[in-house]
Structures are given as C-alpha cells and as structure tokens.
Amino acid sequence: MKKFDTSVKKVDNEEKMAGLAIFTCDIRMDDAYFAVQVRSEKAHAKLKGIYVPKLPKDYYFISAKDIVKENVVNIIASDWPVFADKKVNYIGEAMGLIVGPDKGMCLYLASLCKGEYEELEPVFEMKNSYVHKEFTKGDVSKFKNAKKVFTEEFTTGYQEQVYLEPQAMLMYMENNQIVVKASMQCPFYIHKAIVRTLGCKESDVRVIQPAVGGAFGGKEHYPSLMAAQLATAIVKVKKPIKMFFDRKEDITYTTKRHPSKTKISAYMDAKNNIIGVKIHVGIDGGAYIGCSMVVLSRALIAATDVYTFENVDISGDAYCTNKVPSAAFRGFGSPQSIFAFELFINHLADYLKVDRMQLRMKYLVKQGDVTSTSGLFRDPIVLKELADKAMEMSDYKHKVKLYAKDKSFRGIGLSMFLHGCGFTGSGESDLIKAQLRIKKDKNGIVTFYTSQVDFGQGNRTTLKRIVSDTLEIPEDQVIYDAPDTNETLSTGPTAASRTIIIVGGLAAKAAAHLKQIWKDGEEQEIIEPYVGPSYIKWDEAKMQGDAYPGYAWGVNVVEVSVDPITYEVKIEGCWSTYDVGHAIDERILMGQADGGLAQALGWAYLEKEVAENGMFKQKTLADYSIPTTMDLPNMETELIDNPFKYGAFGAKGAGELTFVGGAPAFALALEQAIGRKVHDIPATPEYIMELLNHEN
Amino acid sequence: MIQHFVPTTLKEALKILDERDCYIFAGGTDLMVQKHRGSGLLPNFDKDILYVMNIKELDYIKTDAEGNLRIGAMNRYCELINSSLVPDIFKTVFKEIASPNIRNMATLVGNIGNASPAGDSLLPLNLFNARVVLSSVNGNREVLVEDFIQGVRKIDRQKNELITEVIVPKCDLNFYYRKIGSRKAETITKVSLMGGYKIEGGKIKDLRIVFGSISTKVVRNHFIEEKYQGKSVNELRARIDDIINEYDHELKPITDQRSTMEYRKKVAKNLLRDFLKQVK
The missing domain is CATH 3.30.365.10 (Aldehyde oxidase/xanthine dehydrogenase, molybdopterin binding domain)
Incomplete structure (x- = not known):
C-alpha cells in the first residue's frame, strides 16, 4: 500500500492566491437579468394575495402562479414550496421574484411588493413535532430496577455557516438546455430540483460548477430552492438570470445549524x-x-x-x-x-x-x-x-x-x-448508487469524472492523487475537472464526510480496474458502480x-x-x-x-x-x-x-x-x-x- | 442629480459647504456602510458629497506653544498610530479599532462626527478634555468633544461647518483602558472604560473616568471626579463601593443584538472597581 508520505501543493492554490479563480459572481454575462426575492414579512399567515406595483417594461413578477409542474423543492421531505402559495410559514419566505435588467430597480420594485396577509398564531418554541424517531437496544424494562436516576438537559444554538462566498446562482439557456452555474455542494441536487419543478427531461438541464468559496453544508440544499425559482422564471423571461445574495440577506434568510x-x-x-x-x-x-x-x-x-x-x-x-x-x-x-x-x-x-x-x-x-x-x-x-x-x-x-x-x-x-x-445505513448502495466514469485516450491521458465539489477542502487534489497513484502515472497525466452534469455521472453529494471514504474508494477501484485492462494506444472507458460492504444491513423505519x-x-x-x-x-x-x-x-x-x-x-x-x-x-x-x-x-x-x-x-x-x-x-x-x-x-x-x- | 466635490483647499471646501447641504466624506468607512445598497450597486447617497481627503492643509500632526497636540482633520488612524507626538494611550485605543485596512482609511475626525455610542476614540478625547475646531466661511469656533457630541449620531455642527482640527491638551496621568468586544479583534465595543489619575504626596491630584457603550454618549461625571480630588489614596480605596454606587444612575446601557443591559452594567462596574483598585 502506498503511504503518501508527502503533501503536495493543492491544485487550486495558485488560481485562488492570484485571484484568478472564477466564482459565480465573476462570470460576465452582460445581457443577464437580475432576480430579487419578494419575501414574507409575517411568520405565519394566510396569503390572500400579493400586491405588485405596475412593472416597467422588461420587469417581471414570478410567483406560484408561474409554476410549470410542481411547486416543490426537491429536498428529501419535499415539503418546501418553490414560492409560498396561499400561506407563508416564516419571515423571509419567498412569495415571488422580481426579475429585470437592473438590480437596483429590482430591489426597489421588490420593496414595493406586499403580501396581503391574514395572520395566524406563529409557533417559535419546540413543541410541534413533525418528525419523531425512536429505538431501543437491550432491555429497557430494566430501567425500573434502578436505585438511582440522574437527569440533565442541554441546549445548543443556531450557527451560521459564514462561507466566504455568499449564495450565488447564474442560469441561462444554451443548446436547448437550461444551464446553471452556482455556488454549490451538490450539482445533482440542483439538477433534480429543476427537473422536478419544471417536469422536464434530465437532458434538458446542465449544471456546471465554477469555483466555490466555502459551503459547510449551507450550500447543500438552499441552492436547490434558488434553482427551482430561477428555472420557473427563465421559462417566462427567456433571458439569462443572476441571483446573488449579499451577506446580510444570506445570514438573515438562508439555512443554519439546528438549535x-x-x-x-x-x-x-x-x-x-x-x-x-x-x-x-x-x-x-x-x-x-x-x-x-x-x-x-x-x-x-x-x-x-x-x-x-x-x-x-x-x-x-x-x-x-x-x-x-x-x-x-x-x-x-x-x-x-x-x-x-x-x-x-x-x-x-x-x-x-x-x-x-x-x-x-x-x-x-x-x-x-x-x-x-x-x-x-x-x-x-x-x-x-x-x-x-x-x-x-x-x-x-x-x-x-x-x-x-x-x-x-x-x-x-x-x-x-x-x-x-x-x-x-444502506443509503450509499440504495439511494445514491454512485457511478464513476473514467476514460483513457490513445496517448494514455486519463480523465475521470465525479460530482464532488471542491469548495476549499481539497478534494480536487486528493481524488486526483488517488487515481494517479493507483495507476502509477504522473499527476499531470490525469485530468480531473470540476463537475459538469453533461459529462459526469452522479457520484452523489459533497456531504456527510463521504467524499474520500466513498468516492475516493470508488475512484481507486475504478483506477485499479482501468490498470488491469490497460492497453497502450487504445481509447478505453469504464463506468464503475459503488458496491458497499456486504455487512451493511439497515432498517431505517426501525433505526x-x-x-x-x-x-x-x-x-x-x-x-x-x-x-x-x-x-x-x-x-x-x-x-x-x-x-x-x-x-x-x-x-x-x-x-x-x-x-x-x-x-x-x-x-x-x-x-x-x-x-x-x-x-x-x-x-x-x-x-x-x-x-x-x-x-x-x-x-x-x-x-x-x-x-x-x-x-x-x-x-x-x-x-x-x-x-x-x-x-x-x-x-x-x-x-x-x-x-x-x-x-x-x-x-x-x-x-x-x-x-x-x-x-x- | 447628486454632485461630487473634491476640493484641494479648505477655502474651497468651506465655500461649497456654505452653498449646499453635503455629506462630508473623509475616510468613508462609516458612510459607505450606512449607504450600502447591495453588491454591484452604487451606494444610496441622496444629497451631494464633499470629499475632503485631498485638502493637504488639514494633513498635519503638531504640538503648539502651550503643549497641546493639534491633529488636522485628514489624519487617518494608521498615521496617528505611527506618530511620535500622539500619546501612547491614544495609540492603545486606536490599535483596537476595527482592522488594519479600515485604520488605513478611517480618520479620527470621522469617528467624532459619526457620534456612535460605541466610538472608541471618544473615550480618550473626552478624558483629555479635547476640543474640536469647527470652521466655516464665518470663521472658527472651538467646542469640547464632550459637548460636541449630544447623543446618538447627534452633534453640535451647523450645516456649513467642517471639523478641521482636534486639539488635545497635555495630560500627564496614569491610565487604565479596557475595551470589551465579542472577540479579540475587529469587534464593536460592548462596554469600555478609561480611567486616569495622578497622585501627589499621597493625595489624589487628578481623577478622571469615562465609560463607553454604556449610554447614548460617553459617560463622564465631573462632579464625582472633583469630589475625590484632594482625598488621600487610602480614603479613595476605602470608598470604592461608594464610588461605584455614585455612578450607578449614570450607567444606562441597553440590551441589543451584541449584549445585554445586565452584562454591560455589571462589567462597567467591575472595570471601575478594577481601575480604582489600581490607584496607588
């Protein structure tokens, strides 16, 4: 087994240090429109209607009425609407978007929009359960034989991710595809969110990852909401659209750690x-x-x-x-x-x-x-x-x-x-089903594809090392670019500390496989599926x-x-x-x-x-x-x-x-x-x- | 349409100020935050702007015949920190304000004009009985910093006046300063205290105490300070609890997103006790 005794220079060091890395906001697209969320001012209310001022030419209001197929963001529970419809459930929930050519005008118009609310009693304390889970081990009836019982309670607070780069997304049409470039963790989550809300074909959507400035989990799900909103808008507006959050918006309205x-x-x-x-x-x-x-x-x-x-x-x-x-x-x-x-x-x-x-x-x-x-x-x-x-x-x-x-x-x-x-549990084998594509050209240049995002943690460097070291070829003979859903199969989200243990393992396996069948001067390609350890048996309902x-x-x-x-x-x-x-x-x-x-x-x-x-x-x-x-x-x-x-x-x-x-x-x-x-x-x-x- | 004026002489600047209502832009480190509208957008200025950073004649630090330090309005924190004329206690305060990049732009006069209850430079200025010079086409006037700041963002300045100079009298005291923020650097003050004293022959010759972030403006009570002048050090130390009680009604902090009323008040008193215990 190779020991990796040395540390190498991260592949993105120079572009990041020199300010050359292209983040979503750096992508120049002069005809792009801006989108600004119109947000609920009430924590809990029936939404009777939304007042929208008369909009100037080229400005649009996009709301639940414009939903193409499903008003749902594809996040595990599928209970979060793309746009609030008939009801708002938190302050800051998006009721719509103002889309138009000038960001300042969009902000102004959005500030004039007002929900027509019938207020409901809000709940801020932890008392209404929407998910309950329980399990036991051994024989809990023995607790009643206890001679002493000691009980305590602990609390923890919210935490904001404070990634260096706030949420940002750019969406445009190219070759009959909706193309998304965004600050993200999980390209295929965004992909699925768009396919689901529009009811379109998978091949109609392409997600490409630019440089990403930190995530920490905060870009696992929220970008899916933004993508579903912009996709709804782009169908109507038919222009490239940008949605960039300022730090204050990001802190105030995006997801945090659970208290x-x-x-x-x-x-x-x-x-x-x-x-x-x-x-x-x-x-x-x-x-x-x-x-x-x-x-x-x-x-x-x-x-x-x-x-x-x-x-x-x-x-x-x-x-x-x-x-x-x-x-x-x-x-x-x-x-x-x-x-x-x-x-x-x-x-x-x-x-x-x-x-x-x-x-x-x-x-x-x-x-x-x-x-x-x-x-x-x-x-x-x-x-x-x-x-x-x-x-x-x-x-x-x-x-x-x-x-x-x-x-x-x-x-x-x-x-x-x-x-x-x-x-x-068996989520890796049953839900994610990662598949890694690796190919070699006639000159022996190896390219492999994952959907893993390097948002600073270094996996562009590490995964590349795993492949080049397995193949025992120099690193510059291996090409490993940021994910593009037109090229890569899904190797799953960049989350759950799974990148190296799961995708790294899969990459090593694929590379070893390629090494086995390696023929000089030939083009070769392998699609390697993830196979989990056979001992993993998990019953999610019973935990x-x-x-x-x-x-x-x-x-x-x-x-x-x-x-x-x-x-x-x-x-x-x-x-x-x-x-x-x-x-x-x-x-x-x-x-x-x-x-x-x-x-x-x-x-x-x-x-x-x-x-x-x-x-x-x-x-x-x-x-x-x-x-x-x-x-x-x-x-x-x-x-x-x-x-x-x-x-x-x-x-x-x-x-x-x-x-x-x-x-x-x-x-x-x-x-x-x-x-x-x-x-x-x-x-x-x-x-x-x-x-x-x-x-x- | 908003107009931008970038004069290079004081005379020009005062004439512009006399003719129109302007924002005065020195370092811009408060103003640009206050007028921020969003990334990629111009700030939200709703009236003309007078930029004063190019007025060379206001760029000086000197000592006058009476030994007063005179600081021109264009001096930025980074320059003051590096000047041999500026008292060390001011430098201690300045070094804990914001970050190096802000200190490279921000001016002392700007901190005075902004009149924030959490303005750190206001503590030594107040303690030293510093004055500001206000200039207009009609001439100059001097006001104590203590009087110039009237409340939260409220200052004794006429629309045609420009703060051109800060005069800091000589003040040879032993100092105490603690700024309490939420972390060790780049932090906004939750509560602060500066104390100064001088002992001669075992007696209090001078005693000064100022609190920051504890009320709408810096708190200083001359009556209490004077009461203990001439008293022996032992008597002062014996009456620390009384002195803390005497300040009780002056300390009116609020609960906000940075701290609580209870914490600010308690820590202000703890700091006062800590300072008074050091008087010897």
Missing part, C-alpha cells in the same frame, strides 16, 4: 453500575422539514457518543417552528447530541462521586461492541491510544489536577468522539442495524482562562488526535483539523444567533462574531494510522469529525475554570456572568 435541546437520564443499580441510558434529542427544524429527519437520525445514532451501554432508549423529534428552515451544517446533528452526552457523562461521574475519566473509560466503546442501533463496531478502535496521546501532548493529567485546586480561572477539558462516514460503513474517531483537549472581571474567555491551547484511517495528504487534513476545531469553538462560545419573533437578531458579521486568528492559539494535531479496508488507501472521512468534539472539550474546560456546570452553548460572557451569579 437543539437534549434530555438524558442514566439509571444506576445499587453499586453505581449504569443499567442504561435514556436520551431524547429535540431539534428546531424551522418552517419546513427539508432534510431535518436525516439530521435527527444522525443526532440519535450518535447520542451515546463513544460509550457502550447494554440498555439504551433513544428518541427524538424535529419540531416545526415559524422560522427559517434549519438544514445541513458540518456534523449534521451529531455535534448537538455528542455535546450533550460528553458533558452528561462527566456530570454523572460527579453525581456518583467517582473519577470522571475512570467512569468514561469504563464504558468506552471497544471493537466488537454493539452500537446503539444494534449494529457492530467491526473495525479496530484506537480511541484509548488517541486519548493517551492527546493527554500527553497537552499535559492534561497534570493540568486537570492543578486547575481543580486553585481559583486560577483556568481549566482544561477533554472530549472523545466519533463520526460515522458516508450516508446513513436498527449498521448505521455507517465506517467510523472516524477523535480526541480534543481545550484549555481556557476566564477573565473574572469581564467573563471573557481566552482559548489558551488546543490539542487534537484523530483516527481518519490513513491520511492521503496530511497537510490537507491539518487544514480540516484547524478549521473544524475553530468553527466548533466559535459555535461553543462566540457565535450567537437568536431568533426573536421569528426574525434573526444578528444579521451582519459585525453582530455575528466568528473567531479570528487573534482568538485562537496554535493548534497541535496528531494522527494515528488505522487504515480502513474499504476506503481509498485506508482513508476514512475527516471533514466533519474535526468539528464534533470542540464544543464539549471547551465546555468542560470552562466548567473547571469557573467552578460551575455548563448546560448551554454558546457560552458567551453574558451566560458565564449568569452562571457565576448563581451557586452551583
């Missing part, structure tokens, strides 16, 4: 052994389900984090509220439930008056353990080694005692976590079986100090260890490690987004603070090699893993620094002041 509320109970026997745990995770899905049921699934499957209990009762609800729909964001539900469980097990140790680390180690998952969904942890687990390494790097054992003793307003916290790679083909593991240690005068937190140190199987390019992985942890820490203590009466209060980057380099220390990260047999060259997923453990490690450190239990994030100075005002 959550988790309740956990542990049941103990007379000897303080844990009989089992009961967990309920609630997530705020906003006005439409979209992908919330899948986010909920992941939150529930990860709910016992890296611990094994014999008897487990897990349930959860996604709640409908009259707010902007929540959707994908790095981690996809699991950061919320893992945050809760990591804090809970530490608090439980305090309640039982036993050593925190001892209790955690007692229930730590081992190879061969049964997962919460009654699947198996089949592969070797090196979590203990990861924890030992992280403790050594951070001097954890010494510091955790030192800071417990004095009132230094300093603390250190350690989190352990996992992330299931790829789509849940039983093997939830993921493989798991990546990690440990974060965070050290903080707190200013007793201002309650401000300073991150003093961050140390991480990860098992991502085998890293294909270590430097790219370090980029994910630093970025993921920084983003997680932002979620944990800085990034506060609050909805008041259905409207976000923080609408700009002046009010929604993400960490700067000044807020973060140098981060130290080490990897432990543990190759995964189904991944390319032993690689597993890494993109989301690096986000999952930051918040609990931070919160545990903060708890020690202030001598109070933390149950909620973001732990802003305002929250810390309140904690300090109250006795523990």
Whole structure:
C-alpha cells in the first residue's frame, strides 16, 4: 500500500492566491437579468394575495402562479414550496421574484411588493413535532430496577455557516438546455430540483460548477430552492438570470445549524453500575422539514457518543417552528447530541462521586461492541491510544489536577468522539448508487469524472492523487475537472464526510480496474458502480442495524482562562488526535483539523444567533462574531494510522469529525475554570456572568 | 442629480459647504456602510458629497506653544498610530479599532462626527478634555468633544461647518483602558472604560473616568471626579463601593443584538472597581 508520505501543493492554490479563480459572481454575462426575492414579512399567515406595483417594461413578477409542474423543492421531505402559495410559514419566505435588467430597480420594485396577509398564531418554541424517531437496544424494562436516576438537559444554538462566498446562482439557456452555474455542494441536487419543478427531461438541464468559496453544508440544499425559482422564471423571461445574495440577506434568510435541546437520564443499580441510558434529542427544524429527519437520525445514532451501554432508549423529534428552515451544517446533528452526552457523562461521574475519566473509560466503546442501533463496531478502535496521546501532548493529567485546586480561572477539558462516514445505513448502495466514469485516450491521458465539489477542502487534489497513484502515472497525466452534469455521472453529494471514504474508494477501484485492462494506444472507458460492504444491513423505519460503513474517531483537549472581571474567555491551547484511517495528504487534513476545531469553538462560545419573533437578531458579521486568528492559539494535531479496508488507501472521512468534539472539550474546560456546570452553548460572557451569579 | 466635490483647499471646501447641504466624506468607512445598497450597486447617497481627503492643509500632526497636540482633520488612524507626538494611550485605543485596512482609511475626525455610542476614540478625547475646531466661511469656533457630541449620531455642527482640527491638551496621568468586544479583534465595543489619575504626596491630584457603550454618549461625571480630588489614596480605596454606587444612575446601557443591559452594567462596574483598585 502506498503511504503518501508527502503533501503536495493543492491544485487550486495558485488560481485562488492570484485571484484568478472564477466564482459565480465573476462570470460576465452582460445581457443577464437580475432576480430579487419578494419575501414574507409575517411568520405565519394566510396569503390572500400579493400586491405588485405596475412593472416597467422588461420587469417581471414570478410567483406560484408561474409554476410549470410542481411547486416543490426537491429536498428529501419535499415539503418546501418553490414560492409560498396561499400561506407563508416564516419571515423571509419567498412569495415571488422580481426579475429585470437592473438590480437596483429590482430591489426597489421588490420593496414595493406586499403580501396581503391574514395572520395566524406563529409557533417559535419546540413543541410541534413533525418528525419523531425512536429505538431501543437491550432491555429497557430494566430501567425500573434502578436505585438511582440522574437527569440533565442541554441546549445548543443556531450557527451560521459564514462561507466566504455568499449564495450565488447564474442560469441561462444554451443548446436547448437550461444551464446553471452556482455556488454549490451538490450539482445533482440542483439538477433534480429543476427537473422536478419544471417536469422536464434530465437532458434538458446542465449544471456546471465554477469555483466555490466555502459551503459547510449551507450550500447543500438552499441552492436547490434558488434553482427551482430561477428555472420557473427563465421559462417566462427567456433571458439569462443572476441571483446573488449579499451577506446580510444570506445570514438573515438562508439555512443554519439546528438549535437543539437534549434530555438524558442514566439509571444506576445499587453499586453505581449504569443499567442504561435514556436520551431524547429535540431539534428546531424551522418552517419546513427539508432534510431535518436525516439530521435527527444522525443526532440519535450518535447520542451515546463513544460509550457502550447494554440498555439504551433513544428518541427524538424535529419540531416545526415559524422560522427559517434549519438544514445541513458540518456534523449534521451529531455535534448537538455528542455535546450533550460528553458533558452528561462527566456530570454523572460527579453525581456518583467517582473519577470522571475512570467512569468514561469504563464504558468506552471497544471493537466488537454493539452500537446503539444494534449494529457492530467491526473495525479496530484506537480511541484509548488517541486519548493517551492527546493527554500527553497537552499535559492534561497534570493540568486537570492543578486547575481543580486553585481559583486560577483556568481549566482544561477533554472530549472523545466519533463520526460515522458516508450516508446513513444502506443509503450509499440504495439511494445514491454512485457511478464513476473514467476514460483513457490513445496517448494514455486519463480523465475521470465525479460530482464532488471542491469548495476549499481539497478534494480536487486528493481524488486526483488517488487515481494517479493507483495507476502509477504522473499527476499531470490525469485530468480531473470540476463537475459538469453533461459529462459526469452522479457520484452523489459533497456531504456527510463521504467524499474520500466513498468516492475516493470508488475512484481507486475504478483506477485499479482501468490498470488491469490497460492497453497502450487504445481509447478505453469504464463506468464503475459503488458496491458497499456486504455487512451493511439497515432498517431505517426501525433505526436498527449498521448505521455507517465506517467510523472516524477523535480526541480534543481545550484549555481556557476566564477573565473574572469581564467573563471573557481566552482559548489558551488546543490539542487534537484523530483516527481518519490513513491520511492521503496530511497537510490537507491539518487544514480540516484547524478549521473544524475553530468553527466548533466559535459555535461553543462566540457565535450567537437568536431568533426573536421569528426574525434573526444578528444579521451582519459585525453582530455575528466568528473567531479570528487573534482568538485562537496554535493548534497541535496528531494522527494515528488505522487504515480502513474499504476506503481509498485506508482513508476514512475527516471533514466533519474535526468539528464534533470542540464544543464539549471547551465546555468542560470552562466548567473547571469557573467552578460551575455548563448546560448551554454558546457560552458567551453574558451566560458565564449568569452562571457565576448563581451557586452551583 | 447628486454632485461630487473634491476640493484641494479648505477655502474651497468651506465655500461649497456654505452653498449646499453635503455629506462630508473623509475616510468613508462609516458612510459607505450606512449607504450600502447591495453588491454591484452604487451606494444610496441622496444629497451631494464633499470629499475632503485631498485638502493637504488639514494633513498635519503638531504640538503648539502651550503643549497641546493639534491633529488636522485628514489624519487617518494608521498615521496617528505611527506618530511620535500622539500619546501612547491614544495609540492603545486606536490599535483596537476595527482592522488594519479600515485604520488605513478611517480618520479620527470621522469617528467624532459619526457620534456612535460605541466610538472608541471618544473615550480618550473626552478624558483629555479635547476640543474640536469647527470652521466655516464665518470663521472658527472651538467646542469640547464632550459637548460636541449630544447623543446618538447627534452633534453640535451647523450645516456649513467642517471639523478641521482636534486639539488635545497635555495630560500627564496614569491610565487604565479596557475595551470589551465579542472577540479579540475587529469587534464593536460592548462596554469600555478609561480611567486616569495622578497622585501627589499621597493625595489624589487628578481623577478622571469615562465609560463607553454604556449610554447614548460617553459617560463622564465631573462632579464625582472633583469630589475625590484632594482625598488621600487610602480614603479613595476605602470608598470604592461608594464610588461605584455614585455612578450607578449614570450607567444606562441597553440590551441589543451584541449584549445585554445586565452584562454591560455589571462589567462597567467591575472595570471601575478594577481601575480604582489600581490607584496607588
């Protein structure tokens, strides 16, 4: 097996550094019209009609009345309309578009449009469930024999993705096709959304990916809404159309991380052994389900984090509220439930008056353990080694005692976590059915196609390396361009940490296949279908079986100090260890490690987004603070090699893993620094002041 | 149709200002944000604009015969930070304002004219009893910065007047300054405090305290400050709780998207205590 001991220069380094990369907004098309959304001002109301001013020549109002086939955005639940019709369900919901040649005029005309509403009672709290899931493991009737029960509740807040490039889309007609260039994660999601709303043929639509400036899940679903809207408009307007969001619009009206509320109970026997745990995770899905049921699934499957209990009762609800729909964001539900469980097990140790680390180690998952969904942890687990390494790097054992003793307003916290790679259960084999096309010309130049988007994480470089190294040919003999749906078959969305473990594995397999049949001087082409591990059996309705083909593991240690005068937190140190199987390019992985942890820490203590009466209060980057380099220390990260047999060259997923453990490690450190239990994030100075005002 | 004026002399500028109602554009770092309409669109200016950045005669930093620092209206933060004439405490404040790229454009006078409750430069200006010089075709007048700013975006300026200079009197004190934002850089102040004191022979010779982001304008109470002048350091330290109570009614923060009333008030008092404990 090739070891990939060197890191290479990312293929997009130069064009990005020199400002040469062409992002959607950079694409010049002088005859293009602009589209501006006409948005609901009410959180919940019957929509009796929409007042539209008399429009100048060449200006159009596009609404539900113009829908060609189906007024539905093709996002998993298919409940989100392209344009609100007869009812609005959140402030900012699009009721229509103003389309025309001048953007300023479009904005002005849109500001004159008004919904005619009959207001309904809005719901902002998590009380109306629209998706419920539950499953058990072992025998939960044993809970009633418990001698002690310990229960706690935890909450987490919204998080905005703050990708560098806001949402942007350009649509035009060319060769009898609707062509889309956009800031995106999933070209085929956009493709399907257009085909569905227009009822057209698949060959009528072409999606091409330009340079994309960050995504983090925020461009997984929202671009499908924009695409369905612009497609409806282009049928009528018959001109190229652009829709570019400004930062404020993007923060105010596009999807965010689900806020959550988790309740956990542990049941103990007379000897303080844990009989089992009961967990309920609630997530705020906003006005439409979209992908919330899948986010909920992941939150529930990860709910016992890296611990094994014999008897487990897990349930959860996604709640409908009259707010902007929540959707994908790095981690996809699991950061919320893992945050809760990591804090809970530490608090439980305090309640039982036993050593925190001892209790955690007692229930730590081992190879061969049964997962919460009654699947198996089949592969070797090196979590203990990861924890030992992280403790050594951070001097954890010494510091955790030192800071417990004095009132230094300093603390250190350690989190352990996992992330299931790829789509849940048999989703890869049954739903996505990735197919990878690879071809070779007479001169031996190899071209391969995926639908994976490189939005900065480096997969253009990594996937290319996988193919060239498998074929044992120089990298410049391999061509791998950004996705174009006219050329590539679907290898699935760029999501769920599946790019390297699934598509990378598929690319390696296709390349190995091509190598086998390689004939010099001939044109050759292979279409390689994805075949999942045969052991994966998953029952989605019952939430039983093997939830993921493989798991990546990690440990974060965070050290903080707190200013007793201002309650401000300073991150003093961050140390991480990860098992991502085998890293294909270590430097790219370090980029994910630093970025993921920084983003997680932002979620944990800085990034506060609050909805008041259905409207976000923080609408700009002046009010929604993400960490700067000044807020973060140098981060130290080490990897432990543990190759995964189904991944390319032993690689597993890494993109989301690096986000999952930051918040609990931070919160545990903060708890020690202030001598109070933390149950909620973001732990802003305002929250810390309140904690300090109250006795523990 | 909006007209743009780019004079190169003060005389020209004052004449234009006398004839028409203009936005005055120095660094533009507040104005361009306030008038922003959307990417790819011109900003939303609804009246004429007078650009003053080319008036060379307003580009100076000097000390006058009385030892006052005189700063011309065109001086940007980056220049002030690098000037040997500017007191260190001003530099400390300036270095925490916005980001290097903003500081390369923004002027001190602009921060005064913008009159934001969160304007950081207003704290040292207030504490130093700094004055602004307002010029018009009719001549000049001087106003204390403390009086010039009347409330949120409310200033004592006539339509035909231009702020041409800031006069900072010499002030030889020990200083304390804390700016509390939501993060360590590029952050808007949630609450801030600057204190200054001088001890002679164990007695308080001078005591000054200003709070930022705690009311509609910078809070300073001369009555409380003067009350403790001449008192011994020990007495001051013994009465820290009283002093904090005396400021209680002055501190009227709000809850907004950046922080809460409770936090701002509590931290303002904590900072005051921290400052007073350092007086020795």
